[in-house]
Amino acid sequence: MLESPAVAVLFANKLFGPFAFCMPLFVACSTIGSANGVIFTSSRLFYVGAREGQMPWVLTMINKNTRTPIPAVIVMGLLxxxxxxxxxxxxxxxxxxxxxxxxxxxxxxxxxxxxxKKMPDAPRPIKVPLVWPAIFMCGCAALVVIPIMAAPKDTAIGLMIMLSAVPVYLIFIAWKNKPKFVENLSTSFTVVVQKLFMVVDDSKEE
Structure with a gap:
């Protein structure tokens, strides 16, 4: 079993016999369902970040019928x-x-x-001793350091993909005095997205 590239398939072959073909189908359905949930929930982070002014404004757009943040979902899918x-x-x-x-x-x-430290008296419905977050943070640090040591090339690619958001932030958010042609290009792109996906700005009252 340790040498098998797919333990679930090996288990199905031993247990189900001729019906073992069902196992890859079940795994595929589970994977698709998990990916679907992650894309739709994580895209809300882009949507909320855009509403807070931390991401491009076009990501605040939602479909006027389904109330779905389609641009944010598409960005998440592309990533x-x-x-x-x-x-x-x-x-x-x-x-x-x-x-x-x-x-x-x-x-x-x-x-x-x-x-x-900065807001010690802020209302907190749930407050745990800091020792537990400290232990968890040590675990997070280990899960960051170990892949860097074991697979530096792969982790470097992952970091590069993550850091690709920096120029997007600098150009579309931090850069306030943009040239006119950049503003026009951004506006034109936003209009195209609105027409293509039938989305409107959710941050404005109707």
């Missing part, structure tokens, strides 16, 4: 495809994702310590 295309195999894909995921989680935990 997922980028990871898939750049990966040589599933292990490389895991390395790409792992470092960016645990860096983000670690940053969120670090923010907890910062807010505890």
């Amino acid at each position: 997922s495809l980028a990871y898939l295309i750049l990966s040589k195999n599933v292990y490389s894909l895991i390395n790409y994702i792992q470092i960016t995921y645990w860096l983000a989680i670690g940053a969120a935990i670090a923010a907890l310590f910062y807010l505890r």
